[in-house]
Amino acid sequence: MEKLLVNDAELCESKLVLALNDTLNVISGKWKLPIMASLLSGKKRFSEIERNIPTINPRMLSKELKELEINGIVARKVNDSKPVTVDYELTSSGYAIRPVLEVMINWGMEHRASIMGKK
Amino acid sequence: MEKLLVNDAELCESKLVLALNDTLNVISGKWKLPIMASLLSGKKRFSEIERNIPTINPRMLSKELKELEINGIVARKVNDSKPVTVDYELTSSGYAIRPVLEVMINWGMEHRASIMGKK
DNA sequence: CCGGATCCCTGGGGATACTG
DNA sequence: CAGTATCCCCAGGGATCCGG
Numbered sequence: 378m379e380k381l382l383v384n385d386a387e388l389c390e391s392k393l394v395l396a397l398n399d400t401l402n403v404i405s406g407k408w409k410l411p412i413m414a415s416l417l418s419g420k421k422r423f424s425e426i427e428r429n430i431p432t433i434n435p436r437m438l439s440k441e442l443k444e445l446e447i448n449g450i451v452a453r454k455v456n457d458s459k460p461v462t463v464d465y466e467l468t469s470s471g472y473a474i475r476p477v478l479e480v481m482i483n484w485g486m487e488h489r490a491s492i493m494g495k496k
Numbered sequence: 497m498e499k500l501l502v503n504d505a506e507l508c509e510s511k512l513v514l515a516l517n518d519t520l521n522v523i524s525g526k527w528k529l530p531i532m533a534s535l536l537s538g539k540k541r542f543s544e545i546e547r548n549i550p551t552i553n554p555r556m557l558s559k560e561l562k563e564l565e566i567n568g569i570v571a572r573k574v575n576d577s578k579p580v581t582v583d584y585e586l587t588s589s590g591y592a593i594r595p596v597l598e599v600m601i602n603w604g605m606e607h608r609a610s611i612m613g614k615k
Numbered sequence: 616c617c618g619g620a621t622c623c624c625t626g627g628g629g630a631t632a633c634t635g
Numbered sequence: 636c637a638g639t640a641t642c643c644c645c646a647g648g649g650a651t652c653c654g655g
Binding site: 423427439455462 | 616617618619620
Binding site for chain 3: 525526527553555556559579580
């Protein structure tokens with residue numbers, strides 16, 4: 378009985394670790410979070426995101442957007458205008474990243490404050 | 497007036513970006529989060545953490561612990577026993593990482609579910 | 616305008632062996 | 636036990652140019 382509880386706990390723990398790794402993998406790399414943050418304010422075009430993140434280069438932007446699309450975070454839409462333009466938008470799952478960002482920002486601010494306090 | 501509001505907004509936005517970067521820098525690398533997670537359940541010794549994270553090697557563990565200490569996330573305490581043992585413990589700022597982990601885990605689970613739902 | 620193709624280079628991280 | 640010291644490797648990412 379004792380043993381069973383332990384197994385359940387381990388099972389539960391491993392699921393948490395998996396979920397954490399999912400998140401970590403999805404936001405991995407230097408640009409995913411900045412890109413998602415940029416898209417939080419709504420649908421944007423390739424060049425708009427590019428201007429939004431001045432230090433990124435088109436290769437990286439393209440690559441990261443592709444990965445985000447594969448992972449179901451952003452949706453890509455080609456407009457048949459001339460010249461062709463492309464819109465990127467967060468999926469609902471993508472928009473749901475907001476709480477993650479908020480909590481990270483909160484912790485960053487509080488941590489900085491606590492460091493200052495001790496100095 | 498309009499212009500002033502824009503500046504405030506930009507100022508605020510840049511603080512948020514800084515805080516996010518603080519967090520990202522602190523948890524950067526492959527092992528910081530696992531180590532912190534391991535220490536969430538309380539003070540541990542070097543070898544205990546090592547056994548807790550089977551795939552890490554001593555060099556990495558040492559390096560990451562040092563960075564975490566420098567960043568005010570863990571506290572190191574040497575016990576003058578024989579042989580010498582060392583305890584690592586999260587600071588209050590370190591323990592405060594828990595909500596970050598929780599929210600990341602939540603998002604990971606929900607995201608996985610939403611992917612499954614669409615398939 | 617939106618990328619793809621190439622080349623290059625740095626540093627994060629693995630493996631192993633050694634020491635106080 | 637709690638780390639150091641070395642050596643090595645590769646993938647993430649920068650720069651630049653090209654094409655639909």
